[in-house]
Amino acid sequence: MADQTSSRAIKDFLGEAEEILEKLNLDLVTLGDGIESGEGSPDLLNSIFRGAHSFKGLSGMFGFDDISELSHHMENLLDSLRLGKVPLSAALIETLFEVLEVLTRLVHGKGESEDFTFDVTPQIDQINRHLKGDGSDRDRLLASYRIDPDILKVLTEYEEHRLLDNIKKGRNLLRVKANLSLATFDQELAAITELLKKEGEVISTLPSAGDIPDHIGFQLLVGTTISPAQLAAQLQDDNIVVDSLAASAHAASTGRPGTTASAVATAVSAPAVSGEVSASAAEPARIEASEEAAASLRSISRTVRVDIDKLDALMNIVGELVLSKGAIVSLTERFKNEGQNELTMELQKATRVLERRLEDLQKGVMEVRMVPVAQLFDKMVRIVRRVSSERGKKVTLDIRGADTELDKLIVEDLSDPLMHIIRNSIDHGIEAVEERLAAGKSEKGTICLWASQKGNHVVLEVHDDGRGIDPERVRRKAVEQGLITKDAEISQEDVYNLIFRPGFSTSEAVTELSGRGVGMDVVKNNISALSGMIEIDSKVAIGTSISITLPITLAIIKALIVSVSGRTYAIPINSVLETLMVDAGTIHTIERREVIELRETTLPLLRIADAFGLGAETKAANQRLFVVVVGLAEKKMGVVVDELLGQQDVVIKSLGSTLAFVRGISGAADLGNQKTILVLDVGGLMGEVLRGESSFYV
Amino acid sequence: MAKKILIAEDSATMRYLIMSTISALGNYEIIEAANGFEALRILPREKVDLVITDINMPDINGLELVSFIKSNPNYKSTPLFIISTEGSERDREKGIQLGADAYLVKPFSPEELQTLVKRFLT
Structure with a gap:
């Protein structure tokens, strides 16, 4: 299908591929942690295998031969691992991590150019070394146990392996039957599965048409150490029937080859037989019908992946809107000052509604950008x-x-x-x-x-x-x-x-x-x-x-507009704790730093005029000063300014790399009236002040 | 009325590819199921004319879905394709045994899928 892939499909692929690789990496970490404690959990292994499997299928569809070749080998290795053909080892985990790393590089490369490629044979060779010595006696073992052939019919190869593993461990094989409402079966099934998992392993979940309208039947095949009666007691639901498929006493201890096996052999390559076990049910399996799986699937079908650039563009528009609103608000104010009449009242009302809606919009767009x-x-x-x-x-x-x-x-x-x-x-x-x-x-x-x-x-x-x-x-x-x-x-x-x-x-x-x-x-x-x-x-x-x-966000912020030595600056309001008007006389000097007493604490001061070398004439002349108390984390500082001009929404734009060296300024903002002002970098300024450097230009 | 095709596949990208390939053929109504459970819920609600299912899905596997559909008198006659991957021949074989009408092996070409859809829906 590579010839018809649109760029949208490619983007989708990159997104999904990255997601799968991230998940695989995480699962591998967990798997690796489990090595010391013995074998990895079947659920986890299967989930890793499934991830690799989807990844391979996906990359194949896009004709990315290098990726699909390598992921095909990785899948083989994982398949052998989950089927118990190769043992789990630290070396194997290492190999898998390396393969994931290479795959990630390839995927990123394809993002830049679809022709991007490099040689993956070293990794393939490495995988093949792990796969060597694959001598499985699985089929022989499976044949020597008496299992109803109908059961095997819908089991995938992996599920057969799990079935066998349970028999080998001498567990009872139980069948749990439940009729569930079509509307709620997934939650109910998840609850049942959850309970069953505490007692053993759910090997398969087979749906069947229920006799009751709007209901659906499920048969779950469970490997467990407890008896059917005990399990039924655990489930505490009269509508759920538990019976035995094969008792461990028969299966594990006799282990005699099924005599009628070959006669009944189905297309399934593993020979199987209907023995003394009376119940016959086709039981296939999926291991992770857990709540978690259900939840994550729901999110797949309800989530839209969006390019961050599109969100940025949207945010910019919202930003421009906020500025336009600011202009309307100030016009309204001017009208109001020129005399109240019905029209200005209406205008004011309309402006307030606009303001609120715009706030909602801004909040909504912001929320979309938020990620955990x-x-x-x-x-x-x-x-x-x-x-x-x-x-x-x-x-x-x-x-x-x-x-x-x-x-x-x-x-x-x-x-x-x-x-x-x-x-x-x-x-x-x-x-x-x-x-x-x-x-x-x-x-x-x-x-x-x-x-x-x-x-x-x-x-x-x-x-x-x-x-x-x-x-x-x-x-x-x-x-x-x-x-x-x-x-x-x-x-x-x-x-x-x-x-x-x-x-x-x-x-x-x-x-x-x-x-x-x-x-x-x-x-x-x-x-x-x-x-x-x-x-x-x-x-x-x-x-x-x-x-x-x-x-939390950088895009649009409320700012306190201040003036210092005739220049206007913006201070992000989220770092402003309060503003004070102080008498110049209350300023002390401690260790050559200016401070004021603020409610029994000492607040270090920074004079913007000094810091930016704007000229000191204001210092002596002004008897009353404004102090903007700013804080980040536990630290506080007072910024001394000449005047407070008010609060306003501003859109901060970066100064660009050429001006990145300028300290104390985090960007520029447009005030909506074609006036551009600088935004103070509160974090940076505080760092400098708390460190004792009061001037940046020495 | 446009024929309805149910696609059960957990990869959104795969669903998109299948959908766009089929849409190129003409007017079909495509119903997406992101997992087996969703498919089970859609079946009694919609009169589906064709089912395309992946084998590897997280809640119930594709074989189980095939068994469910092909053993149920209501859906038995609905054509069904399974999608498997290279290397899973045994699972594919089982799907055919259970009554699947055709199979596709990833990676498949758009033409393969289109030929099959045409064969069963016209």
Whole structure:
């Protein structure tokens, strides 16, 4: 079908392929974790196989031969794994991860150009090495048990394997029959399956036409250690009938070859026989009729995938609308000031309605852009797995608040900085196993990745229980790199600041990871570009904690418009806590910094006029000053301005890469009257002030 | 009245491809089911003229759907195609045993699908 694929179909493919690969990666992590405890769960293995299977089918349809060739081999390997033909091993998991990595690269490549390709034979060879020595006596075993041939008829190859596995383990094979209403059968079936899974394994679910109108019958084949009566008691429903298909005593202990087997042999290659087991039912299977599966399927049929560019375009239009509304509002105000009459009243009413509707629209479009940070966290799971295995360290990732939502673009842009922080944690923070044990810590290091919403901000925290940042080491490196002089005294705060300086690195040897040349300064710039703030706290031998505070969205914000030395600036309202009018006399100086007392706390001040070098004449002349108290996370600061001009919705636009170096400004905004003003970067300014730099231009 | 075709397939992209291939043939009403359960629910509600089902689906598999349709007097005569993948010959064989009228192996060409649809619906 490759010849008729439209670009929309290709986009759909890329979207779905990425989704499948992400899911596979996650499932593989879980599977890998299960190695130590024995074999992986059949459900999980089957779900992985299904993922690979869909992926292969999909890529084949698009004529992407390299992808479908490799995924075909991966599917073979997974099939052998779930059918018990090859054992689960760490090496095999490694191979699968590598294959997924290669597939991801290929898929991304196809996104750029459909002709993108590279050689995948090394991975195929690797898979084939795992597949060698595939000597299964499955068919012989299956033939030696007495199973009703009708049962085998609708079982897929995999389900046959599960059936066999249950018999081998000496479990009872029970049949559970239920007549369910057509309207609610999926939920009811999910509930029954849930219960059954506690007692054993659901091997198959076969629907059949019910005798009752608007009902549908289901027969579930269950492998379990309990008796039919016990299972019926568990289910507690008179409408559900449980009977036995083959008792373990017959099946497992006798194990004699079925004599009449060959005579009844159906098209099914596994010979089978109707033995003393009276009940005959065709029972096929699907293992995961769980609620989870049902929920995720529903979402597939109800979700629309949308290109983020389209949402951006929509957001821009909304932004323009908001500006137009602002113009109408100010016109209305002018009319009102020129004298109240019926017409102005009407206009005011209409304007208010427009305002409300526009707010709804804006909220709606915003919500569409919101995605859970789980997308981001899932990627980190993989990074942790890969980097920790590369570095030979044991690390557990503790994830919380994955359902916290953020603007899609912010989530995208967070990916790199967060990845860098986590790599740093594993590379420099978490100690090697021996070192941890010697320090009396548990063998496995823990990295916590927590997200939470605080008002209009989202806070991401990364803590590790590693060795922490050693101030002495940072100091030594900083001296070596010429960032500070040999006998400079540095405080704990200074240590953290040094880490954010361009070019700073403590790693003794250049590893593959730190060799990429990305430092914490880049991380910080990335976060600042998102109007966020990053803070470090670290205790030697106990661990390091990094917290990132971000606005929920960047697109349209309410801003406080202020004027300083005749210039107008915008301060994002979500970081404004309050505004004060203070007497110039109440300003004190502590350690060469201006502060005021605010309800028994000391609030450091920043004079915008000084910071931007706008001229100091206003300082002395003004007896009364306005202070805008801004806060991010736990930190607060007062911004001293000349005048407060009011609140307004603004659309923030980036200054572009040429002006990216300008500190203290996060972008420009249009006020709707063709006037463009600069938006203060509160996070950045606070960082500078709390660090004690009061002027940017020295 | 346009003939109704039920597509049971859990991949939205596959459904889209099948749909656009069939739509190119003429006026058919296409009903999508993203899983076996949805298909079970649609069958008594709609008079379907053709069913196309994937074998690998998460709730009930395609073979089970075939068995359900072909053992039910109401739907028995409805033509049914199964879609399988290379390497799953045994499952495909079982589908035919259970009464499936034709099968397609991914990756299939639009012409293959169109020929089959034409053969059973005209």
